[in-house]
Amino acid sequence: MTLILLVSLLSFGLFANITHAALVSILEAVDNFNIAWRNYTDTPWVGETDTASGVFGGDRAHSGVIGNDQSSTLYGYFVGPGWLTFYISVASEPNWDFLSVYLDSLSSIPKFKISGLVHQQGCVIQIPAGTHTVYWQYKKDGSQSWYRDMAWLDLVQYTRATITITSPSAGETWVWNAWHTIKWTYANPYNYGNDRQVQIELWKGNSFARLFTYWTPNGVGSNSYNVYIPQMAAGSDYRIRIWAHDNDNLLYDIEDYSDYFTIKEFYIPPIKIVTKLTVVSPNGDEVWPPGSTHEIKWTQSGIIASSVKIELLKAGVSVGTATASTPNDGSFMWTISASRPPGNDYKIRITSTTSSLSDTSDNSFTIGSGPPPTATLTVTSPNGGENWPHGTTHPVTWTYTGNPGANVKIELLKAGVSVGTATSSTPLGAGGTGSFSWPISATRAPGTDYKIRVTSTSNPAISDTSNNNFNIID
Numbered sequence: 384m385t386l387i388l389l390v391s392l393l394s395f396g397l398f399a400n401i402t403h404a405a406l407v408s409i410l411e412a413v414d415n416f417n418i419a420w421r422n423y424t425d426t427p428w429v430g431e432t433d434t435a436s437g438v439f440g441g442d443r444a445h446s447g448v449i450g451n452d453q454s455s456t457l458y459g460y461f462v463g464p465g466w467l468t469f470y471i472s473v474a475s476e477p478n479w480d481f482l483s484v485y486l487d488s489l490s491s492i493p494k495f496k497i498s499g500l501v502h503q504q505g506c507v508i509q510i511p512a513g514t515h516t517v518y519w520q521y522k523k524d525g526s527q528s529w530y531r532d533m534a535w536l537d538l539v540q541y542t543r544a545t546i547t548i549t550s551p552s553a554g555e556t557w558v559w560n561a562w563h564t565i566k567w568t569y570a571n572p573y574n575y576g577n578d579r580q581v582q583i584e585l586w587k588g589n590s591f592a593r594l595f596t597y598w599t600p601n602g603v604g605s606n607s608y609n610v611y612i613p614q615m616a617a618g619s620d621y622r623i624r625i626w627a628h629d630n631d632n633l634l635y636d637i638e639d640y641s642d643y644f645t646i647k648e649f650y651i652p653p654i655k656i657v658t659k660l661t662v663v664s665p666n667g668d669e670v671w672p673p674g675s676t677h678e679i680k681w682t683q684s685g686i687i688a689s690s691v692k693i694e695l696l697k698a699g700v701s702v703g704t705a706t707a708s709t710p711n712d713g714s715f716m717w718t719i720s721a722s723r724p725p726g727n728d729y730k731i732r733i734t735s736t737t738s739s740l741s742d743t744s745d746n747s748f749t750i751g752s753g754p755p756p757t758a759t760l761t762v763t764s765p766n767g768g769e770n771w772p773h774g775t776t777h778p779v780t781w782t783y784t785g786n787p788g789a790n791v792k793i794e795l796l797k798a799g800v801s802v803g804t805a806t807s808s809t810p811l812g813a814g815g816t817g818s819f820s821w822p823i824s825a826t827r828a829p830g831t832d833y834k835i836r837v838t839s840t841s842n843p844a845i846s847d848t849s850n851n852n853f854n855i856i857d
Contacts, residue, residue, distance in 0.1 A: 452523065696730045725749075
């Protein structure tokens with residue numbers, strides 16, 4: 384056993400001329416409501432209030448009033464392992480009348496034994512694993528009475544040492560042929576047990592299944608240990624047991640079991656490959672004249688086919704084939720027949736050549752001159768007077784109304800003639816505005832007659848050009 388003496392104070396004046404104070408319960412007097420207290424004799428210990436003595440909380444327990452060759456004994460039960468701390472006092476005939484503290488038996492060697500005038504001696508007893516009884520006994524010899532002729536007990540505190548497994552937790556799943564981490568915390572006073580070793584086991588139901596390690600450090604406050612799970616019987620009734628053992632004295636061992644968790648085969652669910660074709664252009668509101676050429680665009684996902692078929696629909700009925708087979712690369716340049724009847728109810732359907740997977744324009748487009756477009760584009764920069772050196776980057780900006788289409792083309796004009804393309808396709812923008820960062824070529828010839836033209840890629844009739852010239856300078 385490890386016994387620690389905390390404080391020993393002598394106070395000769397404390398026990399003289401003190402009157403009995405009001406009685407309180409033993410639970411309140413010793414400041415511990417969690418212990419089942421019992422009196423061993425007919426002269427029981429009682430609680431008293433005594434603020435004059437400076438005891439903890441202004442109250443304490445004292446032994447019963449006894450005569451020569453009599454004793455008064457208080458005891459309590461404690462479940463270990465843990466550490467019991469308390470303060471004891473005595474006012475008795477020195478070396479003849481004693482307050483003794485015993486563990487488990489009144490016939491054993493006392494853990495503490497005091498007599499005379501002793502005030503609030505702090506004590507610690509290490510309680511072994513299991514249920515134990517601690518006795519506080521004041522006993523007189525055959526003659527004489529000194530001072531108040533009794534003993535006192537105060538501020539009894541008990542802290543158990545515990546191991547708590549935090550992982551695996553309830554409902555957790557471990558798979559075969561993989562590493563997993565066991566975690567635990569360790570609560571203990573006075574840092575006792577930080578140098579102890581722990582044994583880690585796997586249990587299935589109430590049966591031992593596997594030893595992971597016999598000897599690994601417990602750690603300070605918390606620790607972890609990685610284990611490999613081989614192929615074994617699957618089940619949801621597995622538990623981890625951690626046993627903190629002391630090779631020198633098994634009385635101080637503690638353990639904990641985790642919640643039930645699952646061990647099973649590693650399973651990879653089948654991957655569902657989603658295949659999809661999506662028509663991007665024409666997809667509604669475009670106006671394409673007969674005899675003109677336009678780009679049909681689409682996107683794909685998954686494994687579809689190396690080629691697709693493209694059809695023209697009018698009022699939902701196929702009226703022609705743009706191509707019976709073209710590479711499935713997302714783009715096809717289609718020249719509309721000059722004799723194609725005008726109409727505003729045309730759509731494009733794209734179909735895989737190896738399956739029935741297909742997609743059709745979401746909305747109708749127009750073949751013919753059609754009404755003037757309701758959507759507009761307006762160039763806002765550059766719009767006249769800007770000086771932009773070649774080799775630098777500047778924002779081309781525009782506004783739009785309606786639905787000009789998802790993308791725009793940006794061209795550079797010099798004296799009204801296209802002399803270059805800033806981008807063949809860039810997103811329209813959002814919220815009525817759009818922009819594109821344009822890096823001007825370092826070899827672009829200087830000039831004062833440049834303009835920018837922004838055009839819808841799906842409806843070339845929707846376009847705008849800078850109102851005035853801007854300058855590209857050295």
